[in-house]
Amino acid sequence: MGKPNFSDEFKRDAVAQITERGYPVAEVSVRLGVSQHSLYAWKRQLAKVVSGDASKDAEIRQLKRELARVLIHSDQGSQFTSMDWAAFIRAHNLEHSMSRRGNCHDNAVAESFFSSLKRERIRRRTYKTREQARQDVFDYIEMFYNPVRKLVRNGMLSPAQFERRQILKAESV
Missing domain, CATH: 1.10.10 (Arc Repressor Mutant, subunit A)
Structure with missing residues (x-):
């Protein structure tokens, strides 16, 4: 044939x-x-x-x-499979990304981020309080990951730089 x-x-x-x-x-x-x-x-x-x-x-x-299109990545936890969550997703015109149990591919972006967070920050620290841990994670995301950390999938730009570039492209139309 x-x-x-x-x-x-x-x-x-x-x-x-x-x-x-x-x-x-x-x-x-x-x-x-x-x-x-x-x-x-x-x-x-x-x-x-x-x-x-x-x-x-x-x-x-x-x-x-x-x-x-805004894509919400989640696992199959009960909070993400509830009817309330589904109604919220529909009401805000969002797209939910959740694959079948045992398949992480739809959730790969979130899994990759949490892997980096654990490897680069959390495993190196011991927190005395929950607030201290929360603040450290916030600092990692807002002071390092989004504005500074370069990602291969973003063409070696930080998430903030990549987002600015995409917005500028859209505005130049």
Whole structure:
């Protein structure tokens, strides 16, 4: 069985579902029966063909959609599986990220942060009071992690620098 041959129109429509309509690549892949790899390749290929302004406009629309979505990472603790929590999430137009038990991939960002917090700060200290621990964690987050600590996934920018860059990109539209 040979490699499927998709028309240019099909490829353009598939890419438009991602770049213009905001559907996730994984969803478009399943719906159209096309590999995610192919969709990314078509997206790159079409970006070269599309005029600079149209391509830039599509990227800006995608960035705005991504910035507008707030994702709440949590585990499956009872406080995060309650009906009250679900109502709160819906009322505030948030997206909840929680995978099945034993699968941490949806929660990887939170898990990574807590791993860094424990490794870089908590394991090195002994706290006499809960308030002392709370203040130290607050200082780690607000005085080091967010403004200073550079992250590979942010292009070697701190979270605060990365956020400022994203806001500036969105405002320059």
